[in-house]
Amino acid sequence: MSDGTANIPSYSLFINPKDLRELRSDIWSNEHVPAQLKVNQSSYKIEISYRGALTRELPKKSYHILFKKPRNFSGAREIHLNAEYLDPSLLRNKLSLDFFRSLNILSPEAKFVLLNLNGYFKGIYLHLESVDEQFLKKRNLPTGAIYYAHNDDANFSLLDPDNYDVKKSLLAGYKQKLGSTADDGYLRELIFKVNTIPRSDFGKEIIKYIDIERYLLWLAGVVCTQNYDGFIQNYALYRNSATGLFELIPWDYDGTWGRSCHGKEMDYNYVPIQGSNTLTARILDISDFRHRYRILLEEILETLFTQDLLEPRITTIYNMLRPHILLDPYKREDIEKFEAEPEYIVRFIKDRNCYLKEQLSELV
Structure with a gap:
């Protein structure tokens, strides 16, 4: 698992003051404004908007960038620049996505960049690859539909998680990034089948819709990293057109890694070993799937989700970021919190690993 932290490139944004005022006039707008991005000696005409949900109200904004001329930027046509403002370590997102790649799960590439806007340093950002058609092409994967799970209605249930009323649409919680109306039909069928296949038939029927092996690996990744809302959002769905199977x-x-999306501390045992959504509950209700999940998780807890493996990577990223934290106008006042985070994360890994090993008996 490459840490990708040897150097931090600098990105320079230039936005006409008029367009910048328009961008700032409505933080909730998804409309893009024209801008220019310079990376090394190359210049790109782009369009830029704010991105995210609760993060839009934070002092340090995150951005969505579309490339217009040239259309291609290192194989991408769009990227995300995340401020990671609420994470005192700045590294949780990257550490997680790298960890998922070590599990052989499709995962967007992530690297840190130093962002300047109209000559002013805006701090450290995380450049995130977009999960789109280019994402598939870079990995030589078959074309297929991609959906973003953009809110907690993407819980694989027929019920709204907030009020437990029946959802108005089986597509609630999803936004199609790539695909057609026919693909919407496949997703509707998936959600319907997850909730209606009889228990006696579930094991042999669900394999026609979900890549079970990859789902169990994904589940292990969510459970290890303890993304407590990662079961009902914070994922994309890809339907491989060659196999007809969905994967996350x-x-x-x-x-x-021990903190919530608001940056608050979380107990290492907050998320159970069985995860938390309708699809996971039904899959783990099948003894063969549950046994396979246990085998996968046992191996991961011994080889990949360990203090010995992850602590050096955490330290490497920390040492790379620290000089720039001191210059980041939004984070430099929190340097003491940043300095304490590696120890906090390593302690979480140790405690979480022990907890999950103790809970393996729940998967018998």
Whole structure:
């Protein structure tokens, strides 16, 4: 698992003051404004908007960038620049996405950049790869539909998680990034089948819709990193057109490794070993799937989710970020919190690992 932290590139944004005022006039707007991005000696005409949900109200904004001329930026047509403002370590998202890649789960690439806006340093950002058509092409994957789970209605249930009323649509909680109306039909069928296949038939029927092996690996990743809302959002769905099977791709994993998405401390045993959504409950209700999940998780707890493996990577990222934290106008006042985070995360890994090993008996 490459840490990708040897150097931090600098990105320089230039936005006309008039366009910048328009951008700032409505933080909830998804409308893009024209801008220019310079990276090394290359210049790109782009369009830029704010991104995120609760993060839009924070002092340090996150951005969505579309490339217009040239259309291609290192194989991408759009990228996300995340402020990671609520994570005192700044590294949870990257550490999580790298961890998922070590599990052989499709995961967007993430790297840190130093962002300047109209000549002013705006701090450290996380450049996130977009999960889109280019994402599939870079990995030589078959084309297929991609959906973003953009709110907690994406819980694989027929019920709204907030009021437990029946959802008005089986597509509630999802936003199609790539695909057609026919693909919407496949997703509706998936949600319907998850909730209506009889228990006696579930094991042999669900494999026609979900890549079970990859789902169990994804589940192990969510459970280890303890993304407490990662079961009902913070993922993308990809339907492989060659197999017809859905698989999940992690997204926005800053609320992990012992902290919530608001940056608050979380007990290491907050998320149970069985996870938490309708699909997971039904899959783990099948003894063969549950046994396979236990085998996968046992191996991960011995080889990949360990203090010995992860602590050096955490230290490497910390040492790379620290000089720039001192210059980041939004984070430099929190330097003491930043300095305490590696120890906090390592302690979480140790405690979480022990807890999950103790809970393996629940998967018998």
